Amino acid sequence: MKRTGPFVLSVVIGLWILVAFFVKPLRGAQQTLLLWYTIVGAFALVVGLINLIQSHLRNLQRGQNVPYSLILLFGFFGTLAVGIYAFFQGNAFDPYSPLMWVYGYVLAPLQSTMFSLLAFFLASAAFRAFRIRNMEALLLLLAAVIVMLGRIPWTEHTFAGITEWIMAIPNLAAQRGIQIGVALGAIGMALRILFGLERPYLR
Amino acid sequence: MFEAQKTGILLVILALAALFLYWIRKARTQEIHLRRIPGLEALDDAVGRAAEMGRPVLFATGILGLNNIAVLAAMGILRRVAQKAAEYQVGFLMPNADPIVMTTAQEIVKEAYQSAGRPDLISEASVFYLTSDQFGYAAGVDGVMLREKPGAVFLQGYFYAESLILAETAQSVGAIQIAGTTATTQLPFFVVACDYVLIGEEMLAASAVLSREPNLLGSIKAEDWAKAGIALFLLVAVVLKIFGIDLAPLLNTR
Known part of the structure; x- marks a missing residue:
């Protein structure tokens, strides 16, 4: 029952959503199912948070990565306290509320910092990728140099045409090939799941 | 009830399902070769x-x-x-x-x-x-x-x-x-x-390749044939378009 129940449920709901794509009156139920998924997801978030707190409390008990765990627990409970306070003040999402201050002056800069690291990682990855080790790497380097020259103001006029050609013909052809493969693979996997041949979501 | 403009998609899905079932049955009696990944x-x-x-x-x-x-x-x-x-x-x-x-x-x-x-x-x-x-x-x-x-x-x-x-x-x-x-x-x-x-x-395709289970391998082979079919369709569509026959409306779902 532990395996059969979820399997039957997934097959029935999968078939329902497939049929609803073609039969309009069934689409309402499809929306309801998506709503259920969101509700289950919200409850699952609580499970995730409990796991997060347990894992960091365990770290503190064992003396592992103590500073990091302390910062996380302080950040978690601090933000929660500020949020509850702002909620009872009735201004939780006011731009000048303490909660939005935490969002604007702590969370957003941290997110921006992580995102900006991408520029450095791009440079280091490009350095490795553009080392000419074989013919493919040489072609990659040439294509990248031409596209970069076609995207900067000084050389844009000279290289714009060939840049557009590289992006619209060989690059797009490769991307579409992969996308068609992915679409077919997704249909294949969906059919395997519907037929019960593949059950990656079950033990 | 049934949205007639989606008949083309339904036919494609039914054809794919038939292809899958054919290759899954075939895989049970015949060894399927897949390229190395x-x-x-x-x-x-x-x-x-x-x-x-x-x-x-x-x-x-x-x-x-x-x-x-x-x-x-x-x-x-x-x-x-x-x-x-x-x-x-x-x-x-x-x-x-x-x-x-x-x-x-x-x-x-x-x-x-x-x-x-x-x-x-x-x-x-x-x-x-x-x-x-x-x-x-x-x-x-x-x-x-x-x-x-x-x-x-x-x-x-x-x-x-x-x-x-x-x-x-x-x-x-x-x-x-x-x-x-x-x-x-x-x-x-x-x-x-x-x-x-x-x-x-x-x-x-990872699950199929890792498990080597015939049913799953058959479905991967069916995907390959479907891909060949789509490539052929695209080729025919391009040639027909050159002669003024447009197949795009067949795929229109709106």
Whole structure:
């Protein structure tokens, strides 16, 4: 029952959503199912948070990565306290509320910092990728140099045409090939799941 | 009730289902040959390398949930990696951004360790939740990598801008990396930064290739024939378009 129940449920709901794509009156139920998924997801978030707190409390008990765990627990409970306070003040999402201050002056800069690291990682990855080790790497380097020259103001006029050609013909052809493969693979996997041949979501 | 303008799509799906059933039946009586996928062949070696180095393996699926097909496919790969990690007695780490993925992964990993006869080596703390925030997740996984220094990193699932941040950090700690995604925008980053990459559909075929089960192999062969059919259709459509016959309205669903 532990395996059969979820399997039957997934097959029935999968078939329902497939049929609803073609039969309009069934689409309402499809929306309801998506709503259920969101509700289950919200409850699952609580499970995730409990796991997060347990894992960091365990770290503190064992003396592992103590500073990091302390910062996380302080950040978690601090933000929660500020949020509850702002909620009872009735201004939780006011731009000048303490909660939005935490969002604007702590969370957003941290997110921006992580995102900006991408520029450095791009440079280091490009350095490795553009080392000419074989013919493919040489072609990659040439294509990248031409596209970069076609995207900067000084050389844009000279290289714009060939840049557009590289992006619209060989690059797009490769991307579409992969996308068609992915679409077919997704249909294949969906059919395997519907037929019960593949059950990656079950033990 | 039935939306007549979608008849074309229905016919295509029925034709694909028929093709799948044909190849699945054929696969039961006849050996199916699939081309080698280096990224999948390297899975066991990567875990073995981590064992030799005395380091754990790390598995990440990105920030999406189980309703994404790539994340669902990653669960099949996770099972194999966890089984090998149990056999080689290697530590296992899996930070998650989605609690449903975390719960599913906990069950899969637990079962994999049990089937390898080493349930004592795994705890629920190995598969843990970080955050559903994209860059919070990237920062968290990077932190785990820098502290635990995994010997092998598996980035399997659906990724956005965090892909290169994760891959480059794994590269900096000397981990062998096997990535796989269906996100065409992130594939170039993985190709550049990782040792092996499962490109698009290769990832979706992973369960079949790893299990070598005839039913699953047959369905992969059916996909290949479907692809050949689509390529032929595109060719015919282009030639007909040159002569003024447009097949595009056949595919219009609006």
